Amino acid sequence: MYRLGRYRTLLTTLLVMIGGTILCAASAGHFAGQRALAGESAQVQRQLQLHAQGLQQRIDRFGTLPQVMALDPDLSTALRTPPDAAGRQRLNLKLARANQVTRTSTLTLVGRDGVAVAASNWAEPSSNVGEDYSYRPYYLQAMANGHGRFYGIGMTTGVPGYFLSHAINDAAGRPLGVIVIKIELSALEQEWLASPDIVLASDNHDVVFLANQDAWRYRLLRDLGRPERNEMAASRQYADRSLQPLRARTERVLEDGGRIVHMADPALPRPVLWQTIDLPEEDWHLHLLHDAGAAGTVARSAAIGAGAAWLALGFLVLFVQQRRRLAAHRQRSRRELETLLKQHAQELRTAQDGLLEAAQDADSGLSRSLEHLPQGVVIIDGQQRLVAWNSRYLELFRFPPGLVQVGRPIEEIFRFNARRGLLGPGPIDEAIERRLNHLRSGRPHMRESEKDDGTVLEIRGNPLPDGGFVTSYADITSYKNAARELRSLADALEHRVAERTRDLDDARREAEQANRYKTRFVASAVHDLLQPLNAARMFVSVLRGKLVDAEQQQTVDHIEAALSAQDAILASLLDISRLESGSLSTRVRAFNLGPLLETLAREFGIAAEGRGLQLHWVPTTAVVVSDEALLRRILQNFLSNALRYTQRGRVLLGCRRDGARLWIQVHDQGPGIPESLHREIFEEFRRLHDGQERGAGLGLAIVERIGRLLGHPIQVRSTLGSGSLFEVAVPLGSPTDVVLPEPSPDHVVETTADGPLRSRRVWAIDDDPHVVAATRALLERWACDVQLADGPLAALQAAAADAVPELVLLDVRMGEFDGPTLYERLCGHWQARPPVILVTAERDDALKAYAQENGWGFLSKPVRPPALRALMTQLLLRHHR
Known part of the structure; x- marks a missing residue:
């Protein structure tokens, strides 16, 4: 009867668990599937609206x-x-x-x-x-x-x-x-190819004439009557095209008019969600077929989740009940254990009494009450004579027959063991006396002893009430061997960990050294590439002055634009190298954001007008804490990309407060970026579209690294067909922390008159012969007196007190020569310090600061001739004053 009741309870529990799981899974799956299908249908309707707008806009463009x-x-x-x-x-x-x-x-x-x-x-x-x-x-x-x-x-x-x-x-x-x-309208069908769904357009006769898949074009959505067929034949609307019927079975109609349809011809593996929108102006219909499998997946996931939740709840209830039963069982077991312990304690006292009785009454020495013990046991009385022992004791020490007898003094046993070397090194009498004194003291002891054959014994001694002593000998050899193996394994493991740590340190040092080599290689490569680029830009400037034909001038403009693009790519590569190596210094301070945004809006507004776009910006009075130059670089890349990928519409630059941060945002109306590619666009040389002009694909890679360097989060949000939003978060600052920038030195704009540079004695020192030739040609075009245009050795040979130039153009890195050091040596020969302009491919902020401290000019290669001319004029006028 008990077993039958137990089975009935178990069966009821299983039925509740299984039935509840099925009911919850079915309910949740149905509800989630309905909700997911409704959401999918609404999304399909919005997508269909976008396609309809695109089709209508294409037609309206030519309507008038x-x-x-x-x-x-x-x-x-x-x-x-x-x-x-x-x-x-x-x-x-x-x-x-x-x-x-x-x-x-x-x-x-x-x-x-x-x-x-x-x-x-x-x-x-x-x-x-x-x-x-x-x-x-x-x-x-x-x-x-x-x-x-x-x-x-x-x-x-x-x-x-x-x-x-x-x-x-x-x-x-x-x-x-x-x-x-x-x-x-074939171009529209090509645009529809980007959609994973099937997009169709049908006329007033329900004939599909546009489709993003060939199998769906020229299909009949319904049977045509004879008048309709005669009308189409008379107008030869579809010429000799064969109009095949589209076979489909509607499984379900949704509340918003959508249908769940199973396609037979053209065949689709799964049911689709069919939505239709009317184009009344053209008397057309636009259709979109979307895979309805996602809703089924959501329903299955919800069903699995609900079933799992019901099972988890059921198991939790069963667990609580089990814990209660276990608690009651523990209480009952504890009471039973206490009763059992009392019985065992009584039995132990009885056994101890029997042991003492056996030790006192033993005549042969071998006590039956000691034979069941795994340890070797020996008992002596108050006069230190043998009373009892077990056979395990005799096995451990291998005593000869007749040596161990009742009444034999334990001193003789000790002496026998000492002669076999079991009492350790040292005098035998001292070892024996030490052990006898310990037995007389009546103090318990425990120690370990290793025999010659490697056996390790654990020796425990305890006094008896009548003055005797009982000693046990346990063989713990296997335990000791295991402990030694564990210690050996631990030592080997520690040694291996130490080796792996050393290997990792070596690998880290090698990686850091390789990174330093890579940084130096990139800097050197960019420097070497900038040298011929600098010469090319100077030769182009000279060539521009010699050409008068407008078409030839346009060709020169194209060459200069190509050189500028190459310059931008090399500068971006160098910036990425400096950001990765950590050599790019930052100057974080509080400053007003408004002037920076106004400057960017003015600069990029001109470029936007040239592309037929509008650039709007929202003024701000916010104070932010950042590196103004690097933040400007981030926003320049955002705006440049926005203008490049926006075909028509506008670009918006503005800010949004978020607690203690300020998000600086750039909105565009470009084609948008798929969410799966939001991280890839920040990789080097990654371009999703070519836009109106082709970029190098380095701008966003630099933005990501600058943001990481400054601790400014970078985010992107995008909607396909509507545009993208790029934003950077900067900390807000206090207006009292704003430090006004130092006034800039006098700035001389370029003028067409050659007066300031005419007949000026100029030296151009560079180790690249192409750069030297280009610099000489450019300076002579400006009517300068170029007394020397050569390398550092020629400059040292020509330097003299009576041949002091009025201005020196000096490269920084020239083989074994360093520009500033060479200048000091030349000043020693001249006995004078003429003004100098450092013209270098080194993008080093420390070098630029050093030039400013000494009142020198500083230009980065490739040099823009107008900038060089303006700086030369500025230094000559300042030196004259």
Whole structure:
């Protein structure tokens, strides 16, 4: 009966667990699936709206073009009076030029009789000129109502398109003919290819004429009646295309009008969510088929989660009940254990009494009560004579027969063991006396002893109430061996850990050394690359002054633009190298953000206007704590990317407060960035689109490293088709902490007059012969007296007190020569200190600061000739004063 009741309880528990799991899983799966499907349907509707807007905008772009063309007097004249061959040719050329400007497919002028008078494709084999289009609906609509619209396949070209027509009337309002434009929508289908869904467009006959997959084009969404088929045949709307029916089965209709459809032809492996939107102006319908499997996945996940939660709850209840039963069982076991301990204590006292009795009454020495013990045991009385022992004691010490007897003094046993070396080194009598004294003292003891054969014994001694002593000998050899092995293993492990630590330290040092080598290599490579680039820019500047032809000047502009782009790439590579090596110094301080944003808006506003864009910015009075130069670099990259990838619209620069931080944001209306690529765009040489101009792909990589260096978080948010938002967070500061920048030195702008530089004695010292030649040519173009343009050795040989230049252009790194050190040696020869400009490819802030402290000029290669000219003029005027 008890077992039957137990099984009944177990069965009930299992039924509750399984039934509850199934019910929870079904309910949660149904609810989550419904909710996920509703969310998917709403998302599909929004996506369909975007596609509809894109299609309508493409059509509206050309909607007014037929009306404008209909007002052209040349077209109406050609329709009133048939033109001759020359007039027809002029008319064809005019339509061809208009077609190039508007970027339509074709422009066709059709007469009152329906025959094409002129066309933009007159020179092509598939020319429309002379073809009869009187049966086309767009012609009939325009002649009857003044305008018409029709989508079909071109009978001459065989290319499908959307035809927009408008009647050309005479002064009395009678139609003379029709102007027709054809728009090809194949580009729109190419844009739809980026969508993972199936996008379709159908006409008023429910014929699919646009699709992002070929298998869906020219499909019938319903059966057509005979009048509809006759109408399409008369207009030859789809020419000889075979219109196949689309076979589908609707499994379910949603509340918002969407349908769950299983496609049979074209076949799809899983059901799809079908949403439709009407385009009433064109009498079209736009459809989007989205995979409905995601909702099923959500439902399954929710069902699994709900079932797991019910099981977890059930197991928790069972666990609590089990804990209660275990607690009651422990209480019962504790009571039983206490009773058992009392019984064992009584038995132990009885056994001890038996042991003492056996020790006192033993006559043979071998006590049966000691035989069950695993240790060797020996008992002596108060006179230190043997009383009892067990066979294990005899096995451990291998005594000869007759030695161990009742009544034999223990001293004789000790002496026997001493002769075998079991009492350790030293005098035997002292060892024996020491052990006898310990037995007489009656103190318990415990020690370990190792025999010659490697056996380790644990010896424990305890006094007896009558003055005797009981000693046990336990063999702990295996335990000691295991302990020694563990210690050996631990030592080996520590040794191995130490070796691995040394290996890791060596690897870290090698990696750091490789990183330093890489940094030095990048800096050296960029320096060597900047040398010929600097010479090229100077030669271009000289060449610009010798050319007068506008086309040649434009070619020079292109060359200089290419050199500037190369300069930007090299500078970016050097910046990345300095950021990775940690050699880029920072100057973090509190400053007003408003002037920086105003400067950036003014600079990039000009570039935006040149691209046909608008740059808006929101003024701010915020004070931030950052490195102003590096923060400017971050925002410059944000704005440059925004202008590069925005085709039309505007770019917005503004700020948003967030507690103690300020987010500086740049919004654009570009194509957007997929969320899966948000991290990849911060990698070197990563470009998602080419934009209006091609970049090097280093800007955002530099932004990410500068943000990491300054501790400024960088974030990006983007919506495909709507634009992107890049932002950087900087700490807010107090206006009282703002330190005004030091006044800049006098700035001399470049002037076209050669007066300040004419006949000035200038030395140009550089170890690159191309740079020397370019510098000489540029300075001589400015009418300077170039007394020396050579390397450091030639400069040392030519330096003298009577040949002091008025200005020195000096490179910094010239093989074994250092620019500032060379200048000091030259000053010793000159007995004077003429002004000097350091012209170097070294991007070293410390070197720039050193030049400023000494009142020297400083320019980074490649040098812009206007900047060099302005700085030379400034130094000469300052030195003259």
